[in-house]
Amino acid sequence: MKQLFFVLIFAPLLGNSQIKHTKLISKMDGTFLSVDGINTPYWGFGEFNPTLANQRISLPSPLLIYDLNDSVYLKLHNLSPEMHTIHLHGLDVTQINDGVPSTSFGVLFNDSTTYKFKAKHPGTYLYHCHVHTNLHAAMGMSGMVVIRNFPDTNLLYANGPSFNKEYYYLSSDMYLYWNFNVTSPGPFHMYEADYFMVNGKAGTQLFDDTTQIINMSAGDTALLHIANVGYNSVEYIFPPEANAVTHMSDGRILPSPIDKDTLVLYPGERYSVLLSPTQFIQGHITVNSANLYNTGTIVGTNYIGINIDSLGQGMQDNKLAYLNLYPNPTSNSLQIQSNETLDIHIYNVQGKLFKTFNLQRGINNLDVSKLSKGIYIVGANGFLPTKFIIE
Amino acid sequence: MRKLTILALLFLSSISSFATIVKDTLYINRDTVNQATTIIHYCSFNSTETFELTNRPLEVNENDTLQVTIINTDSLPHTFTVDAILETGNTIAPFDTATFQLKFNSKGTYRYYSDVAYGKYLAASGNILVGYSNYIHFFWNLFEAKDTFMDSIANGLTATLPNYFKPEVFTINNLYFPYTATDPIGAVTGHVNDSIIISVVNSGQMVSPFHFHGYHVKIIDVKIHQTILGWEKDTFPVFPGEAMTLLLVPDQPGMYPVHNHNLVTVATGGYPGGMITRLNIMP
Numbered sequence: 265m266k267q268l269f270f271v272l273i274f275a276p277l278l279g280n281s282q283i284k285h286t287k288l289i290s291k292m293d294g295t296f297l298s299v300d301g302i303n304t305p306y307w308g309f310g311e312f313n314p315t316l317a318n319q320r321i322s323l324p325s326p327l328l329i330y331d332l333n334d335s336v337y338l339k340l341h342n343l344s345p346e347m348h349t350i351h352l353h354g355l356d357v358t359q360i361n362d363g364v365p366s367t368s369f370g371v372l373f374n375d376s377t378t379y380k381f382k383a384k385h386p387g388t389y390l391y392h393c394h395v396h397t398n399l400h401a402a403m404g405m406s407g408m409v410v411i412r413n414f415p416d417t418n419l420l421y422a423n424g425p426s427f428n429k430e431y432y433y434l435s436s437d438m439y440l441y442w443n444f445n446v447t448s449p450g451p452f453h454m455y456e457a458d459y460f461m462v463n464g465k466a467g468t469q470l471f472d473d474t475t476q477i478i479n480m481s482a483g484d485t486a487l488l489h490i491a492n493v494g495y496n497s498v499e500y501i502f503p504p505e506a507n508a509v510t511h512m513s514d515g516r517i518l519p520s521p522i523d524k525d526t527l528v529l530y531p532g533e534r535y536s537v538l539l540s541p542t543q544f545i546q547g548h549i550t551v552n553s554a555n556l557y558n559t560g561t562i563v564g565t566n567y568i569g570i571n572i573d574s575l576g577q578g579m580q581d582n583k584l585a586y587l588n589l590y591p592n593p594t595s596n597s598l599q600i601q602s603n604e605t606l607d608i609h610i611y612n613v614q615g616k617l618f619k620t621f622n623l624q625r626g627i628n629n630l631d632v633s634k635l636s637k638g639i640y641i642v643g644a645n646g647f648l649p650t651k652f653i654i655e
Numbered sequence: 656m657r658k659l660t661i662l663a664l665l666f667l668s669s670i671s672s673f674a675t676i677v678k679d680t681l682y683i684n685r686d687t688v689n690q691a692t693t694i695i696h697y698c699s700f701n702s703t704e705t706f707e708l709t710n711r712p713l714e715v716n717e718n719d720t721l722q723v724t725i726i727n728t729d730s731l732p733h734t735f736t737v738d739a740i741l742e743t744g745n746t747i748a749p750f751d752t753a754t755f756q757l758k759f760n761s762k763g764t765y766r767y768y769s770d771v772a773y774g775k776y777l778a779a780s781g782n783i784l785v786g787y788s789n790y791i792h793f794f795w796n797l798f799e800a801k802d803t804f805m806d807s808i809a810n811g812l813t814a815t816l817p818n819y820f821k822p823e824v825f826t827i828n829n830l831y832f833p834y835t836a837t838d839p840i841g842a843v844t845g846h847v848n849d850s851i852i853i854s855v856v857n858s859g860q861m862v863s864p865f866h867f868h869g870y871h872v873k874i875i876d877v878k879i880h881q882t883i884l885g886w887e888k889d890t891f892p893v894f895p896g897e898a899m900t901l902l903l904v905p906d907q908p909g910m911y912p913v914h915n916h917n918l919v920t921v922a923t924g925g926y927p928g929g930m931i932t933r934l935n936i937m938p
Contacts, residue, residue, distance in 0.1 A: 353866070354889045359909030362868055366927070367910050396926050398918035452922035453823050453929075495917055497862070497892075516871060516887040530864035532890035532916035556917050558820045558860040558895070 281333035287312035288326065289319045290371075290393070292344040294404065296323050298440075298459065299467040305443050306404035307393075309350075312341060319343060323464035324434050324493075325407030328391065331414030334383040341376040350379055351394035352409065353532060354514050357381040363394045370395055386413040386421050387515030388489040388534035390434075398452050402442060404464075406493040408434045411515065420487065420511055420536060427538055429486040431478055433568060435529065436461050437494035437553060457496050458616075460553040460564030467611070467641060470566050471548065471649050477569035478549075480541060484572075488537040492529035494553065496563070500527045501550040503645075505543050506570060512536035530556075545572040547645060564616055565609070567649050587642055593653035596633040600642075601626070608644040610635070676756070677715045680724045683733050683747070683769065683779065685809070690824045691831060691924035693802045696809035698769065698777035699829075704728050708829045710781030712794040712840065712854065713767070717786035721757040733769040737783065738878070738896070740765060762786030763876030764898040766856040772814035777805055778829055780858035787900070792852040794840045797893060797930065799859040799920070800824040820860055825920035825929035832914075832921075832931035843934045847908055853901040857893045863920070866890040867903075869911035869934065876900035890916060905936040 292307040310321035330336055342348050347370040351363035361379045362368050371377050392406035410432065413419050418426050437457035442449045462470055470476055480486055492498045502508035502525045510522040513535050527535060553564040587608070590599045600608070602623040610619045610632070618640070621630050632640075635654045643649045685698045686706035701707045704726070715721045725735045727747040734745045740757050747753040759765065768780035782794045799822030807813045825831065828841045836842050845851045853872070857863055871887045877899040883891055893899065914921055915930035923929035 351868075354871075356869055356871065356889070356907075358907060359869065359911060362909075362911060364868065364912055367912065398922055398926060401918065451823075452926060453821075453825075453919045455919050495919060497864075513886060514871065514888045514890060519885045522882070530862065530890070530892040530916070531918070532864055532866045533888075533892075534890075556862045556864075558816060559818055560862070561819075 281335060282331065283337065284330055284334045285337045285339070286328060287339040287341065288350070289321070290340060290342045290344055290348040290405065291319065291321045292346065292403075294321045294323065296464065299469050304440065305446065307344070307400060308404045309340075309407060323404050324436065325391070325405065327407060327432055328409045329412060330383045330409070331412050331417070332383055332386050333414065334411075336381050336383060338379040338381075339376060340371055340379065342371045342373055345373050347372050347395050348393045348400065348405065349395055350391050351397075352379065352381060353390035353392060354534065355381055355389050355409065356384070365395055383411045385515040386411045387512050388491055388536055389515060390491055390493050390532065390534065392493060398455070399442065399446070399449060401493065402438060402455065402495070403446065404436075404438070406434075406436065408432055408489065408491050410489055420538070421517055424517070425485070425511060425538060427485040427487040429480060429484055430489070431486060432489045433462050433491070435490075435492045435494055435498040435551060435553070436464075437496050437564070455495055457494060457553065457555065457563065460494075460496070460566060462551055462566050462568060466566060468649070468651065471569055477571060478539070480539070480570075480572045482542060482544070482572060484541075486539045488539060489534070490527070490529060490537060491534040492531055495531060496553045496555055497528055497530050497560075499552040499554065499562075500529070501525060501552070502527075502537075502539070503545055503547040503549070503570060505545045505547075505572070506539045506541045508537050508539055510535050510537045539570075541572040543572070545570055548649070550643070562617060565611055565643065567643060587644060587647050587650040589642065589650060589652050593655045594632065595655050596631070598630045598632050598652060600628045600630065602628060606644050608642050611641045611643060612638065675716070676720045676722050678722045678724070679713055680726065681711060681713075683725060683727045683729050683774075685729055685777070690800065690826070691928070693824055695800050695802050695824065696777055696805045697829065698729070698774055698779040700767070700779060700781050709838075709840070710779065710796060710829070712782040712784060714784050714788050715759065716788060717759070717762050721759070721783070722754060723757065724752060724754045726752045731771070731773060733771055733774050733779065735767060736770040737765050737767050759783075759785040762900075763878075764854040764856060764900045765878075766858070766896065766898040768858065773808055773811075775858070776808045776816065778858060780856065782854045782856050782898070784852070784854040784900075787852045787854075790852040791845050791849055792854060793843050795827050795853060795855045795932070796829070797855070797857045797859050797863050798826050798829060799861055800826065816860060822859070822861070823923070825915065825923050827930055827932050831923040832928050835932040838932070841932055843903070843913075843932070844937075845903075845905060846937050847905050849905065851903040851905070853903060855893055855897070855899045855901060857895050857897045860895050861917070862895065863893045863930065864890055864916045865893055865913060866916040867911070867913050867934070869907065869909050869936075870903055870905055872901040872903045874899060875902045903934075905934075908936050908938045910935050
């Protein structure tokens with residue numbers, strides 16, 4: 265979550281509510297290192313830093329956190345050659361502050377504007393550029409907004425359930441052809457998501473990053489802010505032991521909480537989920553990305569690590585077990601020893617599913633001869649995603 | 656005796672109002688239309704034998720019986736299907752006429768359609784709104800089109816949807832933005848604090864996640880994705896075949912877009928285009 269930070273420049277007290285000033289910049293010259301090790305162009309927003317001559321953007325764009333009843337002044341300074349805006353998705357702002365050029369206004373190169381809104385409902389929201397949204401959002405110009413239930417910021421909403429840990433997960437996707445051919449992306453309805461991220465990270469980047477892992481002790485309750493700003497739907501599958509209960513969506517309280525281990529977010533949706541595990545867990549949350557065509561095919565998968573220490577100490581390091589693969593690297597077959605029957609899934613490093621095997625107890629020989637050379641990931645419930653190489 | 660007579664009259668009166676039959680007529684027409692430089696075959700339920708692109712919505716009061724006469728101007732048989740209401744004995748032969756009676760048990764939105772390939776895949780599908788005629792109300796009928804597929808359907812070359820159907824033209828009431836913004840039955844107009852009803856059906860093949868700018872709406876009726884019944888949302892999925900009713904009570908004036916947030920759908924005819932419409936809320 266290093267890219268996500270609380271942006272608060274000036275916050276004088278004004279009774280129960282506060283005035284909050286945030287300043288963002290927009291640029292179109294970012295590059296991020298993809299999970300395959302390729303420097304990939306992206307566009308985005310960044311926190312304005314007065315000490316820097318060359319302002320920086322981040323992927324995703326900065327996390328913006330405000331409190332209930334705050335009066336927010338969100339300044340955008342556009343440092344890129346194209347017009348941009350900020351659409352405060354779900355915050356029900358006035359027309360002039362809505363960030364849609366045809367009904368409000370756009371911000372031209374080297375120009376600034378300030379969006380104003382009142383934080384009226386606690387919950388999870390988004391912001392993104394609404395200029396040529398299908399291209400600008402896909403290029404990375406999006407982030408999450410969270411409104412905390414001030415002054416009881418440990419409650420989901422007034423008189424609502426409490427929590428003592430808080431995590432933020434923004435799912436998105438890219439069609440990398442656009443990133444590398446942005447001046448000639450082709451027909452916009454031909455977008456075909458082929459890179460899937462949570463908090464701007466994909467595959468090994470996500471589950472190798474300990475800052476992305478949910479660390480809890482038994483008795484803790486964690487609030488997960490989950491949002492989807494991609495073209496695809498994303499399905500979050502929680503370990504049953506995590507006791508995931510969904511309480512809010514789109515900044516509103518649900519008529520009754522949803523006690524299900526699977527939650528699907530369609531593009532633009534947000535949810536507030538509480539995890540209240542009562543037992544030891546070493547596992548992960550599976551995040552499947554599926555297209556919205558008639559097949560609804562899952563085209564990518566990511567994992568968010570979740571560790572619950574039954575001894576009452578949240579683990580700081582990833583202690584999940586890896587699958588025991590041999591030989592690694594390999595070219596034709598892969599041997600896996602298992603103590604139980606188990607479904608395993610083989611993905612490439614971008615999270616694209618290639619094959620599923622059903623392991624039996626004992627030694628299993630898997631035919632992987634049809635996989636082309638490269639790095640792959642084996643995923644299974646109860647294990648850390650494990651890398652292997654086809655030579 | 657006099658009291659008894661009055662009671663009997665009241666009873667008969669209530670029976671009479673309970674049993675009101677609303678008569679309506681629709682024509683099944685086929686034609687081709689140029690949609691953003693793409694020629695597309697359509698089949699539509701219209702008010703007259705003249706083809707119109709938008710399927711005409713039907714309206715009845717709660718507890719009314721809808722008696723609808725369907726005049727099939729096509730050379731192929733069609734059906735008049737309403738899921739869970741009228742699913743059998745509903746065929747209309749080529750160049751023939753048939754009359755059906757439909758009774759709706761609850762308020763809300765229903766979808767009617769012709770359940771043959773050259774009907775449903777050519778957009779012969781529309782809204783039925785039950786019980787909200789006294790409200791300010793609007794109709795959204797979502798559909799995605801692809802010229803080559805619909806050409807094959809129209810010419811009898813195929814009757815099945817391909818596995819990975821990638822449409823190219825995205826519409827509300829078979830119109831794409833900016834034409835949706837002046838659609839008298841789809842572009843939402845009203846005032847602050849009005850109770851505005853929006854009847855939504857998805858006649859297409861894709862899940863359409865719709866996003867409201869400026870407001871949240873309450874989902875007061877939903878036939879397929881019933882998990883979200885009663886939820887207040889600004890973004891929600893509309894599943895293929897779905898029929899749902901939204902209640903919008905605007906708390907501020909403004910002109911805002913509403914659009915599909917699967918952004919492949921918002922560039923028909925250039926960006927912004929496709930599955931976008933407008934809310935125009937006055938003080």
